[in-house]
Structure formats: C-alpha cells, structure tokens
Amino acid sequence: MSIFQVINTSASALTAQRVRMDVISSNMANMDSTRGKLVDGEWQPYRRKIVVTQPQGDQFSSFLNKAMGSSDADGVKVTEIVEDETPFELIYDPDHPDANEEGYVAMPNVDPLKEMVDLISSTRSYEANVTAMNATKGMLMKALEIGK
C-alpha cells in the first residue's frame, strides 16, 4: 500500500467532478444550438450529455488487496459520456433556417434548471473532496513529525 493512495483516491474524484462540470458547461452553452450533428444531410439539434461514473477497482492490484483483506479503496472514474435520449422540444418559429415544413424548430433537450442543480451538486462534491484531501495531507505531514 502506498501512502499516497488516499490522496490519489481524492484526486480521482476531483477529476471526475471536473469532467462533470465541463459537460454541464457544454450543455448550458449549447442550450440553443439547433445544429449539433449532421445526420443524412439534416441538422440535428444538440443532445444533452451525461457523465457516467463508477467506482474504480477493476485493476489487478485492487483484487489483490481485497483478497489480502485490506481496503479496496481506489476512488472513482468516468467510464463514458452518454447522450440523453429524451425527445427534442418543438418550437413554432417559421423564420428559423432550421424550421420544418410546418414551421416548427426542434430545440436541444437541455433543461437549464436541471443543469444548474447538477452544477451545484458537482461543486459541493468537489469541495468535499478538497476537504478530504487536505485532511489526508495534514495527517501525512503530521506523520513526518514522529520523533521530532
């Protein structure tokens, strides 16, 4: 067991939360982007993206640690970024260049309220992990004082 493993655990969470914040920012920025993807010559609106996380622990070392009876604490990792499949909202705007024959425009499936809630939750988690990392750092520094 490396003494820095605990700090690495917190660091993995900081990375994961930052990825979440990046994706949320991208969702917010593209709230009105009607040209997200070109499918068969037709523009599709931007689709909301979601970060998928899972506990880290599929490496050999974590299985070995588990078998040896010690903790399998390895932190968290981002496994994939998936697209939200909820349908697009149709808004009546006949002057829009991307409007269909009836004059409706498909808008991205981004809900700003949802994004804000996710953003705040992500920020709080980030702060909690910073606190945990500082606590660990303080403990390691204290351990260096043994015998002084």
Next chain:
Amino acid sequence: MKLFSNTINQLEQAINQSTTKQKVISNNIANVDTPNYKAQDVRFNQSFNNELQKLSANKTNNKHIDFGTTGNGFQILTKKNSNYQHNGNNVDIDQEMTEIAKNQIQYNALIDRLSSKFNSLKTVIKGGN
C-alpha cells in the same frame, strides 16, 4: 530487557487503523455521486482478531507450514439495504465529513503520544541533559 515498551506497538497499530479509516472515508466521499455505490465502513474489534488467531491449519505432518493468520484487527463492511439518495447511492456526506474530522483529530493525538514516547526515550538516553 525491552527497550521499546508495548505502548509503542499499540500506538503503531492504532495509527494503522486510523490510516485505513481515512482511506475508506476518502473513497466514500470520492464516490458520493456514483450511482448504486454502497458506502463502506471499518470495524475495529479485538475479538475478531482473537478469533482469527485461533484459526489453524489441519496438519498431517508437523513440517507443514501454518496458515498465515496475522489479522490486522479490522473488517471492511459494506452498508447494504439502504438508499440515502435516489440513485441507489447510500453515502451520507454529512456523516462522512464528521467521521473524517474525528479521524484526523484521533490520528494527530496518536502521533503526539508516539512522539512523546520517543522524547522520553531521548531524555533517558541523554541522562536528563
């Protein structure tokens, strides 16, 4: 004559346990937003350790080597059958933050005790000078 008293060994064990606890709590906090993650908890108990020491291999020859049953005195348990958040995750962030603060103070106290042990030894070696 023993130079290092038994207290130092006990302190060492306690510091090891504190480190393990820190690791488990950090992991819980890291996974606070992971769907279906179940929080882990460390239990320290002497009786578990004692039982572990009693385990012995069934030997057909006395040259056979015994099982290595050096228990480290703690178990890591997963808290199942509870949901704290709607996504199957049961990490209670308030509880984890409290635990981490408590653990930090305990760790610092242990290190202080250990340091003063070594200081006493130093005083003896120097003959009080």
